[in-house]
Amino acid sequence: MDATLAADLARLPALLDAARDASVEALAGLDARPVVPLRDGPPEPRPLPAHGTGTEAALEDFRTRWEPRLSASAGPRYLGFVTGGATPAALAGDWLTAVHDQNSNSAMDGAGQHLERETVSWLRELFGLTPAHTGTFVSGATMSNTVGLAIAREWLGERLGVSPAQDGVAALGAVRVLSGAPHSSIAKALSVLGLGRAALVPVPTLPGREAVDPAALDRALADTPGPAVVVANAGTVNTVDFDDLRAVAALKDRHDFWLHTDAAFGAFAALSPEHAHLTEGLDASDSVCVDLHKWLNVPYDSAVQFTRRRDLQARVFANAAAYLGPLGADPDLVHLTPENSHRLRALAAWFTLRAYGREGHREIVERDTACARALGELLGRDPALRLLAPVRLNVVCFTLAADPTPDRLAALREAVAAEVFVTPTVLGGTPGLRAAFSNWRTTPADVRRAAEALRAAAKEIA
Numbered sequence: 470m471d472a473t474l475a476a477d478l479a480r481l482p483a484l485l486d487a488a489r490d491a492s493v494e495a496l497a498g499l500d501a502r503p504v505v506p507l508r509d510g511p512p513e514p515r516p517l518p519a520h521g522t523g524t525e526a527a528l529e530d531f532r533t534r535w536e537p538r539l540s541a542s543a544g545p546r547y548l549g550f551v552t553g554g555a556t557p558a559a560l561a562g563d564w565l566t567a568v569h570d571q572n573s574n575s576a577m578d579g580a581g582q583h584l585e586r587e588t589v590s591w592l593r594e595l596f597g598l599t600p601a602h603t604g605t606f607v608s609g610a611t612m613s614n615t616v617g618l619a620i621a622r623e624w625l626g627e628r629l630g631v632s633p634a635q636d637g638v639a640a641l642g643a644v645r646v647l648s649g650a651p652h653s654s655i656a657k658a659l660s661v662l663g664l665g666r667a668a669l670v671p672v673p674t675l676p677g678r679e680a681v682d683p684a685a686l687d688r689a690l691a692d693t694p695g696p697a698v699v700v701a702n703a704g705t706v707n708t709v710d711f712d713d714l715r716a717v718a719a720l721k722d723r724h725d726f727w728l729h730t731d732a733a734f735g736a737f738a739a740l741s742p743e744h745a746h747l748t749e750g751l752d753a754s755d756s757v758c759v760d761l762h763k764w765l766n767v768p769y770d771s772a773v774q775f776t777r778r779r780d781l782q783a784r785v786f787a788n789a790a791a792y793l794g795p796l797g798a799d800p801d802l803v804h805l806t807p808e809n810s811h812r813l814r815a816l817a818a819w820f821t822l823r824a825y826g827r828e829g830h831r832e833i834v835e836r837d838t839a840c841a842r843a844l845g846e847l848l849g850r851d852p853a854l855r856l857l858a859p860v861r862l863n864v865v866c867f868t869l870a871a872d873p874t875p876d877r878l879a880a881l882r883e884a885v886a887a888e889v890f891v892t893p894t895v896l897g898g899t900p901g902l903r904a905a906f907s908n909w910r911t912t913p914a915d916v917r918r919a920a921e922a923l924r925a926a927a928k929e930i931a
Contacts, residue, residue: 476523491528504544505547506540506887542890543908545910546911546918547890548891551706551760555766557824559766559767566813566814575793575803581813585815589815592773596739597739597748598752598757599752605773605782605806606815607773607774608772609769609771610760610772611658613758613772613773614729615654616806617729617776623785624727625644625696626641638664644697645668645697645698646670646698648669650681655731670689681701681712681717687724691724699726699729703748704733704734706894711735715750716750717750718754727756728753732748733759734763735748740834756774764837766833771814782805783796783800786807787804788803837906837908840912840915841864841865841905843913844860844904847924851924853928855867857899857901858896863905863907866894866903868899873899875893881926889918889923
């Protein structure tokens with residue numbers, strides 16, 4: 470054994486203590502450190518060492534050169550994208566994921582995939598799905614959408630008497646994927662799957678909304694008879710608008726289509742009695758995307774993909790090798806996603822669900838929603854700012870009241886970066902900014918700090 474590696478093994482408890490101390494210090498400082506540090510680019514690159522100097526020196530180098538450049542994305546005022554954090558239980562689960570280092574894909578070493586199945590069953594219950602839906606963990610919403618649409622692709626083949634998994638996507642001919650306000654990952658998935666970005670057919674939305682117009686969707690499905698795919702949205706990125714999932718599913722009485730619902734973070738509305746009606750009809754979907762490193766507050770990367778047609782899922786992702794085992798009636802996870810190997814992502818989710826249950830996670834959802842509403846009210850009263858949409862759940866979409874150019878909005882973002890991080894967008898042709906609440910640490914005090922910073926910067930820019 471390499472001498473440095475052997476020395477680290479001998480000192481492993483002390484090294485883990487050092488990593489723990491560094492972690493505790495970093496987490497304790499989240500509230501005080503700049504949300505996004507403003508620095509002049511990366512440090513000078515260094516060559517790969519021929520002879521390492523051990524974990525302790527590596528930790529010191531990381532803390533000196535790289536840690537100060539990292540954002541406080543685990544903290545309460547990182548409101549860009551839709552970013553959660555890691556609850557204490559999820560963090561503990563993630564540490565143990567690395568400790569046990571499981572590749573949880575095979576029944577030949579099956580404890581990991583059994584734990585994943587238990588976790589999936591808890592998540593299914595959390596979101597109000599019936600046992601008709603089976604689920605698998607994947608790396609994020611983009612992969613969840615990709616897997617769901619891959620199953621939809623095979624369903625199209627089933628309807629046409631071919632198998633794209635076996636015969637190739639050309640066997641399908643032209644494919645239509647209809648959606649009102651799809652996330653960008655949908656087009657990316659269609660590109661990856663060989664269906665092409667041009668397969669995505671935009672359907673008109675309701676006036677002033679991002680929710681699809683069910684009547685327009687009805688007409689679009691009738692325009693070109695034949696099997697199609699519909700992507701419904703349960704929580705759009707800009708305004709957290711929800712398609713009427715029951716109305717969309719009811720169109721199956723007249724049209725032949727696969728219903729995939731992108732509920733990346735909107736599915737968590739099911740936890741709040743005030744907003745649960747938004748997810749009614751979710752169970753009618755043929756496949757569902759839910760991202761977990763958003764509102765479940767588990768570490769990156771983690772999402773789940775549900776479907777009613779596990780048989781088609783296995784047909785797409787089956788991997789033929791003697792050491793992987795047969796498909797069987799209950800396929801190993803290796804036959805259900807693009808990955809032959811994946812870490813035991815489910816453990817962090819299992820820990821946080823086991824630790825806090827439905828009620829603990831309901832409180833996070835409702836507190837974040839209340840925080841978003843409060844920020845919307847504060848910004849909406851400021852003459853230098855205006856809301857671009859009502860605050861429906863956990864996202865505040867806003868802009869400068871006068872001359873909201875991308876450059877001026879970028880200046881606003883940079884001016885507040887130490888206190889709050891928001892991301893740019895465009896809604897209805899107007900450049901704007903988004904503040905998305907999904908972190909378990911965020912409180913009304915953080916809302917006040919964020920609002921004060923944004924209002925002061927907007928006044929200066931105006």
